[in-house]
Amino acid sequence: MAKKRIRIDMEDSDGARYDIKLEGNVTRDKVLKIFEMMDLMNIEEEETTTNIDSVGSKIWHIIDKFFPMGKFTSTNILEKYEDEFNEPIKLSVISTYLSRFSSKGRVDRTRNGREWTYQTIKISQKQH
Structure with a gap:
């Protein structure tokens, strides 16, 4: 087993x-x-009232609110961002912030085919 x-x-x-x-x-x-x-x-x-005035803090708010434990893509963030804040944002901007969050160790970034998937909680599962 x-x-x-x-x-x-x-x-x-x-x-x-x-x-x-x-x-x-x-x-x-x-x-x-x-x-x-x-x-x-x-x-x-x-839960504290955070200052959501920068683009980065808005993106992190979306991640924290909608994807606290699951996997997500930059497109998922784009859709939730535009619904939540009623303002347009470019996909490249979201991708840049997600890359920064990854390099700071706030999210895990994994290549999945042609796109990157992200996850906030670091859980690795290995079978031996």
Whole structure:
């Protein structure tokens, strides 16, 4: 039987880093318990009124609101951005910001065919 391994790397607002590893019979319930523990430890940033006046902060707001754990593309962000803020934005601008977020370690970036996919929570799953 294949062994599953999930690793979650996090950093809180104080700069403390957390590395959680699950191995063996990893179920959805066990992963959800880890997220509940993170919530109890206040690892996720608390809801504060952030200043959404720059393009970068607006894009991050869209990511945080609509794609906190799932995968997304720059096109997904474009659609949500225009719906949320009722203003047009070029796809190249979104791609540039997503690339910057990736280089700063805020999102994972993976090549998927002809496009890049992004994910905010770093979960890697390997089978041995």
